[in-house]
Amino acid sequence: MKNAGVVITGLGVVTPLGLTMEQTWEGLCQGRCGISPIRAFDPAGFTCKIAGQVPDFKIRDYVPKSLRKTAKLMSRDIELAIAAAGQAFHNSGLVTKGLDEGNVTIEPARTAINIGAGLISCDLVELAPAVAKSITDGKFDIRKWGKDGLQAVTPLWLLKYLPNMLACHIGIIHDIQGPSNTITCAEAAGQLAIGEAAQVISRGDADVALAGGGESKVNPIVMLRQCLLKRTTENNDEPKKSCRPFDTKASGSVFGEAAAMLVLEKADSAKSRNAKIYARIAGFGQSNSLNPEYEKLEPDGKGLQIAIEKAIEEAGIKADELDLIIPHGTAIPHDDRAEAIALQNVLGSAVEKVPVFPTKSMLSNTAAAAGALDVVIAATAIKMNRIPAAKNCDQRPGWCKLNINTVEQNKNIRYALCCSYTYGGQTAAIVLKKVEQ
Amino acid sequence: MSQTVVITGIGIVCPMGNDVETVWAGMMAGENGVDKTTIFDASTFPTTFCAEVKNYNLAEHIAKPQLHKHCNRASGFVLGAAAQACSQAGIDIETDEPTDGIDRTGLGVYLGAGEGSVDNENFFNAIVQGWDDRAGRMDWAAWAKLAFGRMQAQRELEQEANMPAGHLAILTGARGPSRSCLTACAASTQAVGEATEMIRNGQADIMLSGGAHSMIHPLGITGFNRLTALSTRNDSPETASRPFSKDRDGFVIGEGAAVIVLEALSSATRRRAKILAEVIGYGSSSDAFRITDMHAEARGAVQAIEAAIADAEINYKDIDYINAHGTSTSENDSIETLAIKKVFKQEAKNIPVSSIKSMAGHLIGAAGASELITCVLAIRDNMLPPTINLHEPDPELDLDYVPNEARKAKVDIAMSESFGFGGQNNVVIIKRFEK
Numbered sequence: 001m002k003n004a005g006v007v008i009t010g011l012g013v014v015t016p017l018g019l020t021m022e023q024t025w026e027g028l029c030q031g032r033c034g035i036s037p038i039r040a041f042d043p044a045g046f047t048c049k050i051a052g053q054v055p056d057f058k059i060r061d062y063v064p065k066s067l068r069k070t071a072k073l074m075s076r077d078i079e080l081a082i083a084a085a086g087q088a089f090h091n092s093g094l095v096t097k098g099l100d101e102g103n104v105t106i107e108p109a110r111t112a113i114n115i116g117a118g119l120i121s122c123d124l125v126e127l128a129p130a131v132a133k134s135i136t137d138g139k140f141d142i143r144k145w146g147k148d149g150l151q152a153v154t155p156l157w158l159l160k161y162l163p164n165m166l167a168c169h170i171g172i173i174h175d176i177q178g179p180s181n182t183i184t185c186a187e188a189a190g191q192l193a194i195g196e197a198a199q200v201i202s203r204g205d206a207d208v209a210l211a212g213g214g215e216s217k218v219n220p221i222v223m224l225r226q227c228l229l230k231r232t233t234e235n236n237d238e239p240k241k242s243c244r245p246f247d248t249k250a251s252g253s254v255f256g257e258a259a260a261m262l263v264l265e266k267a268d269s270a271k272s273r274n275a276k277i278y279a280r281i282a283g284f285g286q287s288n289s290l291n292p293e294y295e296k297l298e299p300d301g302k303g304l305q306i307a308i309e310k311a312i313e314e315a316g317i318k319a320d321e322l323d324l325i326i327p328h329g330t331a332i333p334h335d336d337r338a339e340a341i342a343l344q345n346v347l348g349s350a351v352e353k354v355p356v357f358p359t360k361s362m363l364s365n366t367a368a369a370a371g372a373l374d375v376v377i378a379a380t381a382i383k384m385n386r387i388p389a390a391k392n393c394d395q396r397p398g399w400c401k402l403n404i405n406t407v408e409q410n411k412n413i414r415y416a417l418c419c420s421y422t423y424g425g426q427t428a429a430i431v432l433k434k435v436e437q
Numbered sequence: 438m439s440q441t442v443v444i445t446g447i448g449i450v451c452p453m454g455n456d457v458e459t460v461w462a463g464m465m466a467g468e469n470g471v472d473k474t475t476i477f478d479a480s481t482f483p484t485t486f487c488a489e490v491k492n493y494n495l496a497e498h499i500a501k502p503q504l505h506k507h508c509n510r511a512s513g514f515v516l517g518a519a520a521q522a523c524s525q526a527g528i529d530i531e532t533d534e535p536t537d538g539i540d541r542t543g544l545g546v547y548l549g550a551g552e553g554s555v556d557n558e559n560f561f562n563a564i565v566q567g568w569d570d571r572a573g574r575m576d577w578a579a580w581a582k583l584a585f586g587r588m589q590a591q592r593e594l595e596q597e598a599n600m601p602a603g604h605l606a607i608l609t610g611a612r613g614p615s616r617s618c619l620t621a622c623a624a625s626t627q628a629v630g631e632a633t634e635m636i637r638n639g640q641a642d643i644m645l646s647g648g649a650h651s652m653i654h655p656l657g658i659t660g661f662n663r664l665t666a667l668s669t670r671n672d673s674p675e676t677a678s679r680p681f682s683k684d685r686d687g688f689v690i691g692e693g694a695a696v697i698v699l700e701a702l703s704s705a706t707r708r709r710a711k712i713l714a715e716v717i718g719y720g721s722s723s724d725a726f727r728i729t730d731m732h733a734e735a736r737g738a739v740q741a742i743e744a745a746i747a748d749a750e751i752n753y754k755d756i757d758y759i760n761a762h763g764t765s766t767s768e769n770d771s772i773e774t775l776a777i778k779k780v781f782k783q784e785a786k787n788i789p790v791s792s793i794k795s796m797a798g799h800l801i802g803a804a805g806a807s808e809l810i811t812c813v814l815a816i817r818d819n820m821l822p823p824t825i826n827l828h829e830p831d832p833e834l835d836l837d838y839v840p841n842e843a844r845k846a847k848v849d850i851a852m853s854e855s856f857g858f859g860g861q862n863n864v865v866i867i868k869r870f871e872k
Contacts, residue, residue, distance in 0.1 A: 045581025073728055108725065109740060117619075119552050119598050122656070124564055125575050131561055132570035140561035142655060146481030150659050158660025159728055159858070163598065164620045168859035171725045177737065180723035180861050181627055184550070184598040184619040192616050196631065203634060205721070205744075220577060220584075221560075228590035286614040288546070288606040292504045295594055306542060306612055423594060424603035426615050 010092025010263030016052035048232035052256025052364025081214030084259035096174035112206035114197035116189025116213030190372030195284035214259030245329030245358035256364030260373035283431035285310025301342030311429035320350035329358030371420035446698030448521030452488035486674035488691035488798025509553030514694035515649035543642035545613030549624025554654035621857030626805030630719035650802030651692035679826035680763035691798025695806035718749025724860025738776035741862035763792025805855035812851035
């Protein structure tokens with residue numbers, strides 16, 4: 001067990017179901033859905049007009065006074081990540097510079113950060129006045145842009161959109177001076193970041209790490225991309241029922257925004273400070289789906305299966321010892337089918353008994369945040385001994401043998417598996433183990 | 438036990454040439470790859486030049502370009518670089534039935550890679566269609582009409598930063614651990630370092646690591662020009678990248694890809710692969726200082742260098758050559774020099790430090806891995822690549838920057854430094870391999 005010594009001691013999220021983990025968990029248990037018509041822009045011309053949107057919040061509330069002027073350098077993705085990161089540290093009981101400068105308990109140089117981030121698309125409205133200065137005969141003119149338009153772009157514009165800026169802002173706020181990485185593997189990024197952070201700790205390069213993911217897909221250019229790739233549902237009339245993982249009426253994914261952060265810590269130091277331990281990171285696996293149709297998972301799910309098998313092997317268990325699976329479950333029928341095949345191959349006859357809880361019907365597909373959000377939910381389920389009921393999974397397609405958890409249940413969860421994959425091919429899986437305290 | 442990690446293949450596509458030997462010969466001759474920008478019309482931009490990859494044709498490097506037909510510039514470059522590196526390492530590519538004896542579940546990919554360019558014409562014209570400048574509002578339906586009508590799904594997909602790694606997996610059939618990271622200008626050094634760790638702890642036998650990036654697109658140049666990070670020496674592009682020079686005025690942006698085959702020594706020995714060097718140290722840190730500036734006392738840079746030296750279990754005096762980040766910006770070159778002085782103390786002036794960005798430009802996400810490749814070659818040939826355009830030394834910067842001409846020198850241990858915007862610092866140390 002390579003990550004035997006790494007445990008989760010803090011969780012923080014902002015999601016379409018709320019601005020805290022408590023609200024999000026309560027929402028899941030009540031079967032609430034965070035998907036609604038898009039508010040951030042008028043989606044009239046879009047094939048998909050709905051999204052999972054985080055309730056309004058003020059970023060000022062999450063940034064120390066001395067750094068407030070940096071708020072204007074924050075894109076939505078950065079704001080979400082900062083809001084979740086502060087909660088995760090607070091929840092862990094560790095004290096950072098950002099929480100209480102006078103009573104810091106982390107050692108900055110021995111603290112790492114590893115964030116899954118998306119390709120942040122720029123705010124088109126912010127760019128538009130500069131584009132307006134660059135028109136000849138009704139068309140964009142690059143020569144006018146170079147001369148006039150460019151000068152109208154705010155000087156620090158680029159820094160709002162570099163993916164590593166999520167980690168940089170969080171690192172500055174909380175004074176994290178150890179290794180910092182930003183994983184840009186789209187929908188697999190969150191779990192790959194958590195896996196790498198656990199390895200940074202287990203190899204001795206840090207004692208504490210903040211890991212997770214943050215992204216907003218509620219942006220016209222990003223939403224357009226997913227629509228063009230035909231990954232989105234066009235069922236806009238009933239937002240709460242539109243995202244249907246592993247269901248016969250599935251018609252595509254619904255995208256959204258969120259951030260989910262975890263504090264990872266060496267097990268012995270967590271124990272010695274009597275920290276609350278959510279779970280141990282017992283196994284991590286990763287591989288590639290090899291499909292030249294890069295936006296789709298391979299039909300047999302092999303690359304995902306390899307990642308799941310590696311994670312289970314590293315945890316030192318057999319598949320039938322799993323008590324909970326949170327799949328990627330995008331509600332894109334082709335991909336759900338391939339994922340179901342991968343999971344069914346891993347589970348064998350255990351497929352009947354292991355409950356599967358897809359979360360995107362309530363939380364939407366939050367891309368780089370999604371995999372981390374699922375790990376946070378699994379850790380909470382372990383702590384609460386409870387698995388919420390899956391929503392919108394009313395009728396399994398013939399190819400799906402998974403035991404979708406359609407009724408809420410209390411359960412002692414000893415081992416939980418989360419898995420994810422992305423267009424482009426990277427796959428990831430994490431096994432969490434309950435820690436008795 | 439931790440595995441020893443060696444390098445068994447290298448490949449590069451960069452503004453100095455499209456293969457390792459051409460690039461290295463150019464560097465030995467002190468040439469440079471900088472010229473007027475041709476990828477788009479930059480004639481009215483504050484900076485009108487850059488370092489472009491030239492005469493690159495993917496079909497000359499691989500047999501099945503049709504599997505990668507929509508790929509962006511960076512993905513195209515990384516496929517060519519990987520084809521070279523895999524050929525040298527003896528890794529079969531583009532086949533479902535490899536005969537190289539390598540288990541694909543032990544073969545992974547870790548790139549530091551960046552975004553692809555937006556579809557410029559349609560991206561900007563959709564804004565033109567939708568924006569009412571007087572009212573200051575966007576008509577999203579008008580925007581969407583043009584965008585949905587003209588933008589292409591695959592062209593959009595290929596902008597994602599994980600696509601170069603995805604293409605490499607298809608090329609090689611890699612089923613091992615795979616990631617892509619983007620820590621600005623430090624990304625590919627971080628990728629090599631983390632990939633090394635994966636082999637050390639037994640997650641993979643072989644990792645295709647390195648970087649791929651092209652930010653030579655209108656929004657990229659706009660961003661860097663607005664930050665005043667780029668040189669604007671438009672009347673003399675070839676002398677514009679002048680790291681450590683008194684009159685340096687910013688970096689020259691380049692593009693390209695570099696692939697390094699990292700392998701467990703046990704695997705390389707079993708396969709009888711030719712070993713080019715050993716990776717002995719990796720250090721990573723963050724400044725946690727400011728979004729816009731490096732730490733003024735070089736705190737993060739010093740920490741990363743010291744961590745790499747400690748990881749390598751060597752004395753700092755053992756290092757024969759430092760391949761600098763050396764961007765040709767006022768800030769980087771001063772603070773990097775300060776960091777070297779703090780770590781190497783009285784030895785600092787005796788260790789040659791050079792920046793190949795003077796010749797190749799700044800490959801951003803691909804910079805660190807391309808620079809590590811020159812360290813491999815420096816060890817192979819006992820030759821140091823120069824820092825060209827260094828005719829007016831900055832009195833504050835008084836290290837041995839190997840000015841203007843390549844130099845013969847015994848190199849057994851070389852260190853490559855990368856520092857990214859926002860304060861990520863990554864350092865890798867390699868060593869001549871001895872059985």
